[in-house]
Structure formats: structure tokens, C-alpha cells
Amino acid sequence: MTFVHKQNDAIKFALDLKTTFRRNNKTAGFTLGSHGAYFKERDKDKNIQFPYNQYTGHYCLGIIYTRTDFEEDLAETEIYKVNDLEEQYGDVPDPIGERQVTPIDNLRSITSVIKDFDFFAAAKWKISSDSQGSGNTANIGSINDIDDLKAGNGVFSKLGESWFDEYWMNYGIATMIKDGETVIITNIWDFLEFKGRTDLFESVVAKGAKRRKK
DSSP states (O other): OEEEOSSOTTOEEEEEEEEEEOSSSSBOOOEEEESSGGGTSTTOOTTSSSOGGGOSEEEEEEEEEEEOOOSSOGGGSOEEEEHHHHHHHOOOOSSBTTBOEEEESOOSOOOOSEEEEEEEEEEGGGGEEEEESSSSSOEEEEOOBHHHHHHTOOTTTTTOHHHHHHHHHHTTTOEEEETTEEEEOOSHHHHHHHTTOGGGGGGSOGGGSOOOOO
8 A cells, every 4th residue: 555645745755564473472574675676776666556766664464373273174164045145146046066055044253264364563574584474486484473574673784774775676687706606695694795794783683684604
């Protein structure tokens, strides 16, 4: 979503709604948008409402939930046809597959498949990791610790937004010679070394970063 200042339309904020489930009581992870296309060509509006560089800030509203564990397989659950919805949505075939449809007059409640919602808001760069969020698309990955997500303690949170931008604009493209071999840079340690800024190693929030190779 884009929020535009009512009196000054040059002031814009981007807000992504991001949802994910808890892997356990401590971890969850998001994808934070592409690091290709509009992220690199920031004056273009392909796949984005306004060019990236027109936004004052890019934020995420994170929604973390727990998936409900059903004691029985979902394939074995019952199907109900609500009679007071029939006029609006039409009849439901009976039966459906191997399961019978039980008609009821109205529906007072329904069992939710998710529960225990947790909400937080953060600038995208503050919760970023230095790893992709998915293996087959060019998505920025978030850190995974729930407390750090809510506090904005990402890999770049002490380095600053400019390092986040430069790192992800060059992710998987920039190369360096390491131990006599050409390697593609896909971690913050190699990137800072490539830039001649090993003095900034202490500013990396290492907890959410790829492990540094000795």
C-alpha cells in the first residue's frame, strides 16, 4: 500500500503487509520484496505503484500467527452447508467426494485454522538479513528471531540503510577473488571485505547474518 501526504504528494510511504507462521515459539521469517527490477532501477515504476526512490520510507506490517494443529486429518473433517447462505451462493453438491454434506440452518462459529496473532511494524531495512528469503526468486529475506523482528534488530540495523541498499542491489552479481578463486558475493562479510570496510564488521548484527567463514 502507498500512503501519500494529503497536503504534499511528494511525501509517500510504502507499506507491505507480511504474514508468516511461527516455526516454534522463537522464530518466524518473511520475504521482504524483490531485490531486482524496481529495487535496482529506482527511477522506474515497473511492478511498483511509484518508483522506489519516490518513497520517503519502506515499511512492513508484520503479522505472525500459530497454525492450529487438528487432532484429525483435515480430509476427514465434516462439511456443513449453511442453509441461510444458499440463496446467495447457490446450492452445494451432495455429497462432495467421499464425504457427506450436513445441512444446518445457520452458522454461529467456525474453527479457525490460525491463532495467537502478533503484530509489529518496522522499516524494511531494519529487519533484513543478508540471505534471500526464497530459493527460486530474487526476494530479500528477513531475520528469523521473533524478538529481534519486533525490535528491528536486523543485520543492517547498525550499519544503516545505505549499506542495506548497496548490498542488496549487488547481491549475487558482485564477485571477488577469495583464496585464489572467483566467488559471487552473497553474505555481508564478503561484501564489506570487497568494499574495503572490514572495520565495519563490528557493526554487523551477526545473529541474523550468514555465518562468517574464517
